[in-house]
Amino acid sequence: MSASIAARNIAGVVLLGLGLAVGSTGAPAVAATTVHTGVATQLGPCPTPTEAPGTEPIPFPLTSSVKPTDTSTSTVIVPDGPQMQCSTTAPTLYEDITYSSPTTGGVETDLKLDLQIPDTPGDKPLVIYITGGGFITADKSANLGQRTYVADQGYAVASIEYRTQLTGATYEDGLADVKSAVRYLRAHADEYGIDASQVAVWGQSAGGYLAAMAGATNGIKRFDIGENLNQSSSVQAVVDEFGASDLAGMADDYDAATQTAYMAPGSFINNYVFGPGSTRTVATDARANRAANPATYLRRGVSAPVVMLHGDQDQIVSPSQTLTYLNALKAKGVEGTRYVVQGANHGDMSFLGDPDAGLLWSTQKVMDVITGFLDQKIGS
Template sequence: MYRAIAASLVAAIAITLTTAACGSVTNTTSPTSAAMTECPSSPMPPDSGDGRGAAPAGAGTSRIIVPVDTSTSTLLTPGTEPQIQCGRTPTSTHTDVMFATVPLTGGGTRRLAMDIQVPRTAGPKPLVVYVPGGGFMMADKGGNLALRTFIAEAGYVVASIQYRVQPDGATYVDSVSDVKAAIRYLRAHAADYDIDSDAVGVWGDSAGGYLAAMAGVTNGDKRFDIGADLDQRSDVRAVVDKFGASDLSRLLADFDPDTQRAMQPLLDSTAKYVGGPTSTTSLAADLAAVARANPVTYIDPTDPPFLIFHGNADTTISPSQTLVLHNALRAAGVDSTRYVVDRAAHGDVAFTGNPQNSLQWTTREVAGRLVDFLYRHLAG
């Protein structure tokens, strides 16, 4: 990790900004700035009025009534300080880069875009595709800007993407396909963004963590490669899953009865995300369909290494969801490391509505482990 950062700092002195072929370019870091500063914060996600951006009913008062299992994981106790800082490496951001035009249920299309942060250093750099969360109801590519910037400054091209969600009439197949389409697009345009196309990882939070896991365990599975740039690979060499779901049929199994009743609408929308927008079948009534939507189903010993995080105070996605995935990966011989972060809640601001509730996720200790994992598997 430190060798990559040092190389970035040295190379940045001699590199000037190159205009990209697509999207607008913003100088996010001054090329002469040496002072470390607070990393930029994301704006609050928009509420479109159709449920996107809104936390599910009951999320604020939910309780998990089963103990958090750390027997195969490592417990981290980072507190909330010190926080990450930015400013060590100049970067450029290419905003609203269109990477796909996808069909919508009922007709019409939607254009999907990404924001790409590129360190202004010499030579091709590893790529990390960031998949934002949003409960399968929204996908705000502007989220988690602080940590995305921190990772970009460590020497990685970071692309935050949009994908189809349940209000679009999408299923998990559509969303996973969109993630893979973004990876193929970036490989096809690697020269435009100084990308090393052989060193690609995927990272996601919450619903994005689920999709990142699905993308990782379906390396080479052509059923999810749909759309343009099919001459490019969509496989990845590393996966970071932060508090993502795995078994969608058990999303509420660890919660108290009141929470289960209050969050029933979440299960109803998730059932449509699995079975399609016209589906009237519950998750419990179609376990075969749920299994097809479960990353555990696709695990293979050749899968890329996984880094998994979950907070033991998360009352949106139970920590047991990532535990099931982690244990299944390890049982298959896949390199998987899982950290349980003490007192950390669900870090997705789209749900908490309060950046203060996610401070554990931007501590130097937690973020440093993420960057170290990326270095070992993409840049080392």
């Protein structure tokens, strides 16, 4: 076990911030409760949220070791050098736009998004950010700095809420929410100056998994549920940071105790696949595990190209998960690229007392991989 992992190992309850997360066919009205107009600023550090993202306790032991990951088909990034710097003009921020009102277990929920629009000419390609949260939380205020940096490069950036297991939702509900957000923003593209033909999804952790699912399932109508069904939910690119793919193998790189906890009935993984209260598991139900795996839906020429980034010291999602998905992409003839961030853990680990872990993910080197891919796939 490396010294860095040993120093961060916490047995018992892990608090996962992980931010670094049948309706009518009519479109809900645009309802931004707060609009912050962009103002000129000096080049400098990107903004941070005024409040820490919410956390929820998840009762499983943090792994004591991580197996070395195979990098033979991936590119290794040494995340040194300067931090990202935000640009001279702050984007206009629209907050709390209701994009969908799905019903789960008989309860209707208004799902909201925040939208940043940079002060650049012409319609903007759209990036939809999907936060992490262990399938338990989905705080749209998370990762404001990186979102602002991407907006600075000329992209409209929306950060969305989605349903989690706290409301009895499953991964199919979360995927439906991501697709609802894509359709909503396409329906309202003219109002916000968005180029509706160029849309990417970008997720971290649980959000990375949902981003991979969204890109893999392009054109599969059974996941399109809710409003704005006259709009396409297909996306043109996927950025997947430390997301899972084959959920039954999510702890494969970890010690035996962690593997047992992840695969136990009622774990955070199994609850998001089968719903709360189920005794089924992805480890024993191969059919359900396949249905929850984005690789199942990959189709050449239809599924979106993917770039993946994973830390080789990730203690929450096994680094082999993105390697497994890279191999699946290649087998299905879908474009995929994987980067391994040397020495990096699971994004922003400040919720475990490591405030510096997230800095490896916000270096210029790492962010250039993301924005370079976006420029190539959806940039104007």
